[in-house]
Amino acid sequence: MNYTENILRKSAETFNGWTKLNKDGKKLRTIRIGNQTNCNNDGLICDLSIKDKMENILKKCNINTNEYEIMNIHTKFEYSYQLDISEEGYNRLKDNLIRI
Numbered sequence: 391m392n393y394t395e396n397i398l399r400k401s402a403e404t405f406n407g408w409t410k411l412n413k414d415g416k417k418l419r420t421i422r423i424g425n426q427t428n429c430n431n432d433g434l435i436c437d438l439s440i441k442d443k444m445e446n447i448l449k450k451c452n453i454n455t456n457e458y459e460i461m462n463i464h465t466k467f468e469y470s471y472q473l474d475i476s477e478e479g480y481n482r483l484k485d486n487l488i489r490i
Contacts, residue, residue, distance in 0.1 A: 394443040395487070397423055402484040411474060419480040422463065424470020436469040444473055451486035453479045 401408055401421055408419040423444070425435040441460055448458060457479035463470045475483065 392443060394423060394440055395447050397421075398444075398447060398483070399487040402480075402487055407484065408480065413474065417477045418474045419477060420472060420474045422470045422472040424463065424468060426468045426470075427466075434467070434469050436464075440471045444471060447487075448475075448483065451483050453483055 398421065408421045411418045411420045423440055425437065427434050441462070444460055453475070458473060458475040461472045461474070463472055
C-alpha cells in the first residue's frame with residue numbers, strides 16, 4: 391500500500407471519517423494531501439505524483455470521475471491536492487480501502 395493510499399484509509403477509519411463539506415448544495419467529503427512549509431524555511435516540497443496516485447486509487451475502487459473532483463492547491467506555504475467526493479462515492483471508497 392502506498393503512502394497516499396495509507397493516508398486515505400487511515401483518515402476514513404477515524405470516528406467521523408473525512409471532513410464533511412456542503413458545496414453548492416451537495417454533501418461531499420474532502421481530504422487534502424500534500425506538504426506545507428516549516429518554520430525553518432527549508433522550502434516547499436512539491437510532490438507532483440499525488441494526483442496520479444489518488445486517481446489510481448479511485449479507479450481501483452470503481453469510483454466514477456463524475457463523483458469526485460481533484461484540485462491542486464499551490465501557495466507560498468502549501469502544495470497539495472484536495473479530493474472532494476460525493477458521500478456515496480466516499481462510502482464505497484471507504485469500504486474498499488478498509489478491505490485492503
